[in-house]
Amino acid sequence: MLRIFLAMVFSSLILASNLALANQNEVKVGIYKGKTYGAVGIYDTLKEIPNFHPEYFTRIDKENLLRFDVVIIPATGYYIIKEKERLALNAYAYSGYGVLLSSYSVGGWRDRFKVFPEIATATGRVDNRTILVTDKRHPVTKGMDKIIHSYYDHIILKPGPLGRVLANDDSGIHPEIIAGVVGNKGKVLCVGNAFGIASDNSDIKVEGTEKKLLVQGIAWLAKDTPKDSSSYSEWEELSVLRLKIEETCLENYHTICKLWYELGTELDGAGYDLEIFELKEKSIESKVRLLQKKLENAVNNLKDENHRFTERIIKKSFNLIQSKEIQSIQKQVNEHNEEIVEKVKNIEKQFAPEIKSLVEEVNLLTKERAKEPVPRESDWFSKDRFIRIFSYHGYFRKPDYVTKALKWLNTTVLQTYYFQHVWSGDRSIDVEKELYELSKRYNLPIIPGAADYGKIDWFNSAEFKQSIEKEYNTWGKYPGFAGVELDEPTITDKDVRNEEGYKRFREYLRNKYSSSKLKELGIINLESTIPPEKQEESPVLWTELQYFKIELMVNYLKEIEDYLKSIRPDLVFLPPIMQLLVPFTKL
Secondary structure (H helix, E strand, O other), rough: OOHHHHHHHHHHHHHHHHHHOOOOOOOEEEOOOOOOOOOHHHHHHHHOOOOEEEEEEOOOHHHHHHOOEEEEEEOOOOOOOOOHHHHHHHHHHHHOOOEEHHHHHOOOOOOOOOOOOOOOEEEEEEOOOOEEOOOOOOOOOOOEEEOOOOOOEEEEEEEOOOOOEEEEOOOOOOOEEEEEEEEEEEEEEOOOOOOOEEOOOOEEEOHHHHHHHHHHHHHHHOOOOOOOHHHHHOOOOOOHHHHHHHHHHHHHHHHHHHHHHHHHHHHHHHHHHHOOOOOHHHHHHHHHHHHHHHHHHHHHHHHHHHHHHHHHHHHHHHHHHHHOOOOHHHHHHHHHHHHHHHHHHHHHHHHHHHHHHHHHHHHHHHHHHHOOOOOOOOOOOOOOOOOEEEEEEOOOOHHHHHHHHHHHHHOEEEOOOOOOOOOOOOOHHHHHHHHHHHHHHHHHOOHHHHHHOOOOOOOOHHHOOOOOOOOHHHHOOOOOOOOOEEEEOOOOOHHOOOHHHHHOOOOHHHHHHHHHHHHOOOOOOHHHOOOOOOHOOOOOHHHHHHHHHHHHHHHHHHHHHHHHHOOOOOOOOOOOOOOOOOHHOOO
């Protein structure tokens, strides 16, 4: 009897819920099916709800958005909502429509664009499935104590000045559901959970309390909103202006950071040189430390000033855009921007000459100390020692700074992507020369990398030997030249599918097996044997081809190493092999 009673109660609740929805007006729900997760699960759930008419859309723009009463942007994963898309969503909501943002689509964590920062922004994530309702009177969370969602994590949210927190995670600390009203009575709902996704990222229907949150959320977003499409363009212009204000404030921050980078790295380099060369010049060291502290204080004070202004003006912009008076602060923002630029110039004028003088003084000392050679240990590249190899691709074109940093990290050897006679990428001879010059000063071995990219003739090493000889003739005079790196050598079936390859393959088989063994393996006429293109054609020959390629590569690399040692015995050959030559799982 108890089971029958509970079943009747449950059925009554579902009926009451559906009747409540049936009394509402028809709701057109747009589900963004771009680079998102969960759109299918959300659609399959909503199509079963009376009066909800879900439909997919694939572009976030005016034409698509205004077709719907409410739009849902499901979890976006690592996809970042673009600037134009944010402005479109802003104008849509401010015109009196409803927007639901789920999980990463809220924006603000891992990306710069916060879609509705006046309502909520994302700040992190938690591996948990439980959300605790804190506001049980709000229509979105009414009648709910806690929500269990399908995905294994949820995003942590931070409320904006217009956001109302409706639920936290089960710690009771981190907000998870935030709602708010914007512009012309438009509504925005931000939730930390990802609707319609299982833990393995597959699409599933939204069930249980999470479904109730979705349904009640859409119902609230659609109810009593004017949906004034004629005001869209005006709100879009206001949103552009607000975004411009945010961008200007961010630009000020970058201007200050650039100042710190340009002046601070010069000072850091001077201090680092004092340590590297063990220069016990206390007076100069004190000057460096004191100047570093003064510069840091000046920059931080300016950062704090800009931060306080930014916080105040952004918060003010949230309120002023509601009343369409945001233009009133544009002049204030421009004036602040001019003040920041002027103060940055003043700091530069104050510190740059003194920093330049101090750096020159340190450089004179290090040049004298650099004349005292630091002998490199003979076993610097030994299997009995820990080897720390750093690869320099050349993107950062300040060799002095790079070399200092690597030396500070106790780098054993610097492998570069500069190899004058093979490397065909974007090279800079000046940078390369400076690296070798610095290798004398910092005693850092350099191994230039030669790009392979299918250019190796595995049957003839003469061309590569010639390029090594040219490289050595160019840079071998520098003590820093320590060897050659062959960048990810790769041997493919195509490399050996030619007359020379077939000839070498037959020699390999002849040397490896006796005549009787060859017949036992099914190889009757060796002189006409050609390796198969697919494993299933002849598993034995296909397997032997893989081992043949291994032997061919090993012999080639050993030949190059011997040649390098013949030029100078202490030179090192590095051929990092990334290719899995034999898929052993198939043998």
